Amino acid sequence: MQPDHIILATHNQGKLVELQSMMCAAGLGHITLKNAADYNLSAPEETADSFEGNALIKARFVAEQTGRAALADDSGLCVDALNGDPGVYSADWAGPAKDFDQAFHMIKERLEKNNVETDGATAHFVCVLAYIDEAGNTHIFKGTSDGALHFPPRGQNGFGYDPIFVPHGELRSFGEMSMEEKETYSARGRAFAAFASYLKTL
Ligand code: IMP
Secondary structure, eight states: OOOSEEEESOSOHHHHHHHHHHHHHTTOTTSEEEEGGGGTOOOOOOOOSSHHHHHHHHHHHHHHHHSSOEEEEEEEEEEGGGTTOBGGGHHHHTTTTTOHHHHHHHHHHHHHHTTOOSTTOEEEEEEEEEEEOTTOOEEEEEEEEEEEEOSSOOOSSSSTTGGGEEETTOSSOGGGSOHHHHHTTOHHHHHHHHHHHHHHTO
16 A cells, blocks of 8 residues: 655755655655654764665664654765765765865866776766655665766756766766756656656555
């Protein structure tokens, strides 16, 4: 049976709005999403070294505290020539000030140090959704988006690493695309599509 409510393990209202609109577009608008902040929950420390591990920490925490179905996401950019870095540390590389120019610089510098051509270095975004259902069962959904890095950063749209990432089959960076265009390639969109297909089987 589909849940009436799902608690999103985020304090970010933007993520909730984005996910609710994806739920509506997928014909799942009757399921209400709530924010962890509505339950006065703190955010647990993300101590795992994988996207799956961190998404599970967040989802389990919310499911245990509320006794309801919970959904968490974890995502980041993996650069092949940097052994998948920044990966689960994607947010950390931008520092507390969320300075992504600093993160772009770190990536470029490390590629140069490894004698790797910075333009065209292959990379992928990963997004993992962890869902704990009302019975406490765990479900994992993963989406990826393959592409290459390009410097200098281009475009004002999107967020995070979007200005340096060009998905395969495109000439523009995510930062130069509309939200709808990015959605067709995005790791988050693909993970969500897998989650929505699962909910529809219930
Ligand atoms: P979190 O999953 O919200 O913790 O995000 C991890 C980090 O990866 C953040 O710093 C984001 O900026 C970055 N990130 C995740 N997904 C994307 C994306 O689609 N575009 C650009 N940056 C992303």
